[in-house]
Amino acid sequence: MFGLNPKDARLLIIVAIMVVAAPVLLNPFPEGSNLAQFNAGYPDLMQRFVIFGIFAIGFNILFGLTGYLSFGHAAFLGIGSYAAIWMMKLLTMNIIPGIIVSVIVAGVFSLAVGWISLRRSGIYFSILTLAFAQMCYSLAYSVLTPITGGETGLQPKVNDPRILDAATNDGVVPKTNLFGLEMTSSTEIVMGGWVFTLNAGYYVAALVMLISFYISIRIFRSPFGVMLRAVKSNQQRMNYTGLNPKPYTLAAFVISGMYAGLAGGLMVAMDTQAGADRMFWTASGEVVLMTILGGVGTLIGPVLGAGAIKYMENILSKINKDILHQWFALLPDGLEDVIVALIYPFVGKGWHLTLGLLFMLVVIFLPGGLVEGGQRIAALFKRKRKPEDARSGKSTEPAE
Amino acid sequence: MEAIILQVLNGLDKGSAYALIALGLTLIFGTLGVVNFAHGALFMIGAFCAVTLSRILTLSHTIIDETRTDFLGNPLKVDVPYVYGWFGESAGAAIIDWAVPLSILFAIPVMITLGVVMERGLIKHFYKRPHADQILVTFGLAIVLQEVIKYFYGANPIPTPAPDAFRGSFDFGAMLGFDPNIIIYPYWRIIYFVFAAIIIGGVFAFLQFTTFGMVVRAGMADRETVQLLGINIDRRFTLMFGLAAAVAGLAGVMYTPINSPNYHMGMDFLVLSFVVVVVGGMGSLPGAVLAGFVLGILESFASMREVLEVLPGINQIIIYLVAIIILLTRPRGLMGRKGVMED
Amino acid sequence: MSKTTLTRRGVLSRGAVAGAGLAVPTIFTGSSVAGFTNEPTGGAVTLGFNVPQTGPYADEGADELRAFELAVEHLNGGGDGGMMSTFSSNALEGTGILGKKVEYVTGDTQTKSDAARASARSMIEKDGAVMISGGSSSGVAVAVQALCQEAGVIFMAGLTHSNDTTGKDKKANGFRHFFNSYMSGAALAPILGANYGNDRKAYHLTADYNWGYTTEEAVRTSTEAIGWETVAAVKTPLTQTDFSSYIAPVLQSGADVLVLNHYGGNMVNSLTNAVQFGLRDKIVNGKQFEIVVPLYSRLMAKGAGANVKGIFGSTNWHWSLTDAGSQAFVKSFGTKYGFPPSQAAHTCYVQTLLYADAVARAGSFNPCAVAEALEGFEFDGMGNGPTLYRAEDHQCFKDVLVVKGKENPTSEFDLLEIVEVTPAAQVTYDASIFGGDLGSCNPGA
Numbered sequence A: 001m002f003g004l005n006p007k008d009a010r011l012l013i014i015v016a017i018m019v020v021a022a023p024v025l026l027n028p029f030p031e032g033s034n035l036a037q038f039n040a041g042y043p044d045l046m047q048r049f050v051i052f053g054i055f056a057i058g059f060n061i062l063f064g065l066t067g068y069l070s071f072g073h074a075a076f077l078g079i080g081s082y083a084a085i086w087m088m089k090l091l092t093m094n095i096i097p098g099i100i101v102s103v104i105v106a107g108v109f110s111l112a113v114g115w116i117s118l119r120r121s122g123i124y125f126s127i128l129t130l131a132f133a134q135m136c137y138s139l140a141y142s143v144l145t146p147i148t149g150g151e152t153g154l155q156p157k158v159n160d161p162r163i164l165d166a167a168t169n170d171g172v173v174p175k176t177n178l179f180g181l182e183m184t185s186s187t188e189i190v191m192g193g194w195v196f197t198l199n200a201g202y203y204v205a206a207l208v209m210l211i212s213f214y215i216s217i218r219i220f221r222s223p224f225g226v227m228l229r230a231v232k233s234n235q236q237r238m239n240y241t242g243l244n245p246k247p248y249t250l251a252a253f254v255i256s257g258m259y260a261g262l263a264g265g266l267m268v269a270m271d272t273q274a275g276a277d278r279m280f281w282t283a284s285g286e287v288v289l290m291t292i293l294g295g296v297g298t299l300i301g302p303v304l305g306a307g308a309i310k311y312m313e314n315i316l317s318k319i320n321k322d323i324l325h326q327w328f329a330l331l332p333d334g335l336e337d338v339i340v341a342l343i344y345p346f347v348g349k350g351w352h353l354t355l356g357l358l359f360m361l362v363v364i365f366l367p368g369g370l371v372e373g374g375q376r377i378a379a380l381f382k383r384k385r386k387p388e389d390a391r392s393g394k395s396t397e398p399a400e
Numbered sequence B: 001m002e003a004i005i006l007q008v009l010n011g012l013d014k015g016s017a018y019a020l021i022a023l024g025l026t027l028i029f030g031t032l033g034v035v036n037f038a039h040g041a042l043f044m045i046g047a048f049c050a051v052t053l054s055r056i057l058t059l060s061h062t063i064i065d066e067t068r069t070d071f072l073g074n075p076l077k078v079d080v081p082y083v084y085g086w087f088g089e090s091a092g093a094a095i096i097d098w099a100v101p102l103s104i105l106f107a108i109p110v111m112i113t114l115g116v117v118m119e120r121g122l123i124k125h126f127y128k129r130p131h132a133d134q135i136l137v138t139f140g141l142a143i144v145l146q147e148v149i150k151y152f153y154g155a156n157p158i159p160t161p162a163p164d165a166f167r168g169s170f171d172f173g174a175m176l177g178f179d180p181n182i183i184i185y186p187y188w189r190i191i192y193f194v195f196a197a198i199i200i201g202g203v204f205a206f207l208q209f210t211t212f213g214m215v216v217r218a219g220m221a222d223r224e225t226v227q228l229l230g231i232n233i234d235r236r237f238t239l240m241f242g243l244a245a246a247v248a249g250l251a252g253v254m255y256t257p258i259n260s261p262n263y264h265m266g267m268d269f270l271v272l273s274f275v276v277v278v279v280g281g282m283g284s285l286p287g288a289v290l291a292g293f294v295l296g297i298l299e300s301f302a303s304m305r306e307v308l309e310v311l312p313g314i315n316q317i318i319i320y321l322v323a324i325i326i327l328l329t330r331p332r333g334l335m336g337r338k339g340v341m342e343d
Numbered sequence C: 001m002s003k004t005t006l007t008r009r010g011v012l013s014r015g016a017v018a019g020a021g022l023a024v025p026t027i028f029t030g031s032s033v034a035g036f037t038n039e040p041t042g043g044a045v046t047l048g049f050n051v052p053q054t055g056p057y058a059d060e061g062a063d064e065l066r067a068f069e070l071a072v073e074h075l076n077g078g079g080d081g082g083m084m085s086t087f088s089s090n091a092l093e094g095t096g097i098l099g100k101k102v103e104y105v106t107g108d109t110q111t112k113s114d115a116a117r118a119s120a121r122s123m124i125e126k127d128g129a130v131m132i133s134g135g136s137s138s139g140v141a142v143a144v145q146a147l148c149q150e151a152g153v154i155f156m157a158g159l160t161h162s163n164d165t166t167g168k169d170k171k172a173n174g175f176r177h178f179f180n181s182y183m184s185g186a187a188l189a190p191i192l193g194a195n196y197g198n199d200r201k202a203y204h205l206t207a208d209y210n211w212g213y214t215t216e217e218a219v220r221t222s223t224e225a226i227g228w229e230t231v232a233a234v235k236t237p238l239t240q241t242d243f244s245s246y247i248a249p250v251l252q253s254g255a256d257v258l259v260l261n262h263y264g265g266n267m268v269n270s271l272t273n274a275v276q277f278g279l280r281d282k283i284v285n286g287k288q289f290e291i292v293v294p295l296y297s298r299l300m301a302k303g304a305g306a307n308v309k310g311i312f313g314s315t316n317w318h319w320s321l322t323d324a325g326s327q328a329f330v331k332s333f334g335t336k337y338g339f340p341p342s343q344a345a346h347t348c349y350v351q352t353l354l355y356a357d358a359v360a361r362a363g364s365f366n367p368c369a370v371a372e373a374l375e376g377f378e379f380d381g382m383g384n385g386p387t388l389y390r391a392e393d394h395q396c397f398k399d400v401l402v403v404k405g406k407e408n409p410t411s412e413f414d415l416l417e418i419v420e421v422t423p424a425a426q427v428t429y430d431a432s433i434f435g436g437d438l439g440s441c442n443p444g445a
Helices: A006-025 A034-038 A043-066 A073-090 A095-117 A122-141 A200-221 A223-233 A235-240 A245-270 A281-294 A301-318 A321-327 A333-346 A348-365 A369-394 B002-032 B039-057 B082-087 B089-097 B099-121 B131-153 B172-176 B187-209 B211-221 B223-228 B233-255 B265-280 B285-302 B305-310 B314-329 C009-014 C024-034 C058-075 C113-125 C138-151 C181-196 C210-225 C244-253 C264-276 C298-308 C324-337 C343-362 C367-374
Strands: A186-191 A194-199 B060-069 B075-081 B169-171 B184-186 C002-004 C044-051 C101-108 C131-134 C154-157 C174-176 C201-207 C229-236 C257-261 C290-295 C312-315 C377-379 C387-389 C400-405 C416-422
Touching: A006 A043, A006 A194, A006 A200, A034 A301, A034 A321, A043 A073, A043 A194, A043 A200, A043 A223, A043 A245, A043 A281, A043 A301, A043 C113, A073 A095, A073 A122, A073 A245, A073 A281, A095 A122, A095 A245, A122 A281, A122 B265, A122 B314, A194 A200, A200 A223, A200 A245, A223 A235, A223 A245, A235 A245, A281 A301, A281 A348, A281 A369, A281 B131, A301 A348, A301 A369, A301 C101, A301 C113, A321 A333, A333 A348, A348 A369, A348 B131, A348 C058, A348 C101, B002 B039, B002 B172, B002 B184, B002 B187, B002 B211, B002 B233, B002 B265, B002 B285, B002 C244, B039 B089, B039 B099, B039 B131, B039 B233, B039 B265, B075 B082, B082 B089, B089 B099, B099 B233, B131 B265, B169 B172, B169 B187, B172 B184, B184 B187, B187 B211, B187 B233, B187 B285, B211 B223, B211 B233, B223 B233, B265 B285, B265 B314, B285 B305, B285 B314, B285 C244, B305 B314, B305 C229, C044 C058, C044 C113, C044 C343, C058 C101, C058 C131, C058 C298, C058 C324, C058 C343, C101 C113, C113 C131, C113 C138, C131 C343, C138 C154, C138 C174, C138 C210, C154 C343, C154 C367, C181 C210, C181 C290, C181 C312, C181 C400, C181 C416, C201 C210, C201 C244, C210 C229, C210 C257, C210 C290, C229 C244, C244 C264, C257 C264, C264 C290, C264 C298, C298 C400, C298 C416, C312 C416, C324 C343, C343 C367, C343 C377
Parallel strands: C044 C101, C044 C131, C131 C154, C154 C174, C201 C229, C201 C257, C257 C290, C290 C312
Antiparallel strands: A186 A194, B060 B075, B169 B184, C312 C400, C377 C387, C400 C416
8 A cells, every 4th residue: 555565554554543643642631630731632742743753754764774873953953944934924824835945945954964974974974963053053043143033033023024925914923824724723622521622733744744754664665765774784885786875875864854844844834933942952962862762763763752752841841849749639748748759850840850761761671762662562462462362272272 | 462372371271171071081982982971961070079078068057146137037047167166267267268179089089989880880781782872871861960960959050169379360471571461361270271281191191101001001902802811801991981980070170160060061061072072083082182172272262352353153163163174184083093983 | 612723721621610511512602702812711710830940040940930839829818918918009809810719830941942832832722821921031031922922822021131022022912020131231331330430441242142132232332321432342152151262352452341241151150250360350441340240140140159249230129129019029938938039030920910910900811901901000019119011012111220249248148239229210211212013912712
């Protein structure tokens, strides 16, 4: 199906179903219950899940296949964002031109950066990409302020030209839209205590993510993908067989740069703000962490990793002392205080600590990331089921 | 002319901090082959050794001063350090004043222990793993160390001044025959430079002239052969990790009077020190030191008003620009050895 | 099912009603009549407090959070009422806001625009917050303000000092109580003139981003107006930690005053470095060399230790003020937490009370009604003397404090002494000078 082998097709379909049902799946707890704190099914976070998913999928095409560890991918994301927001300020609040231009601009930039950086490999390549990204960040924050807005970034303003849009004179900035469908519009479904928000922007971003995911599967399975893997396993051997690895690596770099640009453009489409912060080296580090956390070189891993990190950033950081006390209110006072005191350093303002511990645990015990964790659990169940099967199915057979 | 002399001084001073951190990083990479993203955190912990010692020295008991009131109008509580009681007020005050230099003695055992524990407990399991895994686990460790420090000391910088004797600055210009007050440099920064030079010299001498150092160098060159000779190279490498941690820690201790330490100061230095190491050549100790000073001096020159007028923003990017140029023109960095991380 | 631009989840979460099928339609009709984002319908209203909890400003954020908690306590009738008893408006009765109990959610801005917006959006979309407040940098304030405008909730800015927040980036749904760069310059210049003379040569070091630019410009213009000469202005990178290479050339330039347009960690480091170089012990042009820090933050100044002694700067508020409002606030904050509040805490506390008061006077949570109640509102008893919330740019005009690092501090909080309280009239400017456009208020939905 779609030119995929059955296994990949199944994966794509499962991902598609999960993505479509995300507003329901991510809201497992009824509103008003204490556990509603853990619900992640609101538009902003769901949009971030898929957008950072795209970013990580793209990064994985470079890092997972060729083994080149770029530490500057956030720069392409940032450049894509700036391109998209300028399209919105100058042309139209329709997201299509912005997204297309952001992919193209990021592609051109990554071609230039990649062409230079790919002269080297290993840690030298990482430092070169890091250097480019840090230069972009520093300049965007300071001397390029007229173009980038510097510290305050760029937002659409009431008096922007927007030459393709009809003029508005009610003093309200129009919302980003897809031919009139506003990205912020949502439909709510109330079912008993549960509320599910179906948001237009999320589904647009999700559709783009599914397409990106599909393309990434095709790349993984194509002869081109095999070439990239050859780059990773043994460049020398590739050279000896008369193949030049450079064009393949550069192509992978540009593709992943365009993915980053796409993510940047989408980010602006969903939340109209572009700033230099998202180009800082820690942002580049974040996508590395997402990919490794999820599982390098696996298809679905990066998406899972992106989800895990964004979930912690947005959900854990919002748990404050009051909420903890609410949860454990039923316990006797002394015990309640002890439990709250034990948990509190890891949530709220301590969420970085949890993040750091998680990285360490995953790398130490699950080198293949969350995907490996899933496989191990699956294997555990399979092993368990087998003896059961043996007992129930073969109980009539005589023992040896 | 004066400006140039000043910026060279600045560069040497900045460079000595870079060089010390890069030296430790290179020691770890050269001996163990591990890319240690927690090295910045070790620098930070060194700085907090100084903070901790001055906290310990100023441990106080509270007496209530009825003659004065606090901001709520209650009688003022005055903290009197215990050392005042033990050594008398003037000697006690002198001890507190000298907290930072004293911290050196305190930091060395702490940092070596921390380094050894880190290596035995964590890093050792990562020798055979890819660099990406090493980066992730040490990065995770750096975050954890950082957050633990933040939990106890807060996020704000904590002032840890140098002893009074080293306040103020030295007038180089007057010595060289320029007008007074033109080329001045703070005493403590001069001390930092001298201190860095001593540490760097010490590490080199240790590796060059002791048997232990010789074995370690042999191990760096060919680990297997050294092991086949019946030498327990692992234990020596563990100690080298402890030594590297101590170097980073001392760099941190001595840095506290220059800038008040805060919990994320390690991260601020991390990227920079990696750039320094790579520019110097992965695994090359002299390269790391040389690159530290070169980048320090270039950074200082880039921050001159006259330069900024011609090239606005150059101070923001100079380090990275230099790194890119060097990496593209000198494949092994300034002094990289052939065959080490070379491709 | 209903179609809205933003969720009314908060509505439902409050609902004792939510489960009961019969009552659901009432809720929807109720809100669609009023029609604004996150209209509170149950017995409670949710406010969103978005402060830096990680990163370099985490301590400042923690202090803001304490102030918010205190304000909520006072609004709900707990504690000693703090400034509610000194506030000139009597619309608040300690029974929540419009009889609804005040609840709050917190989030982490990380002092990054993206993270701050993500956190604010989750408060609006998930928790049903009807007002967002907090923050400790102008980049974050401008970004979150724009978001609130779009979403149709009120934004009560926390600590943000750039002219841009109520200048070129002002928004109809956003309000700022804190002062700005322009006011700092206008308040400082006369005091500097009186203390250091009118023929000084100034050397500026400026943080290389928007806030730095506006501060440098403000201090430059106002000091040049009293006769000072600006010898040079050098921009320093935000990520700089060691300022030695910027400070070393200062003496050579012939300048006799160094102005450090830096905030937070930058300020602590540049000031420490400048004092290290012994600049303040030097005599240049026959005058004592001086250092000026346009924006002081006591919390951060603590990091510079003894180096702040004798150095002039400006601040929005200080706990040693003796008016009844400040005293009441210091007392209830100090009693609860054991130390005096910072200026960030003060502005956040006041903003929360002002919001609640505006809602009470307007009789509605509708952002447009609240904005109308705040515009042109004159009040007193909040620590800065008689204050005006100007309608044209949503900026508060009030007294500005000129402070000096104290020579003999009696405690670790006692770092600054008030030199002068510059009256509001002296720092008032024309609303149009920074450009920008408020737009019209957006109730969302």
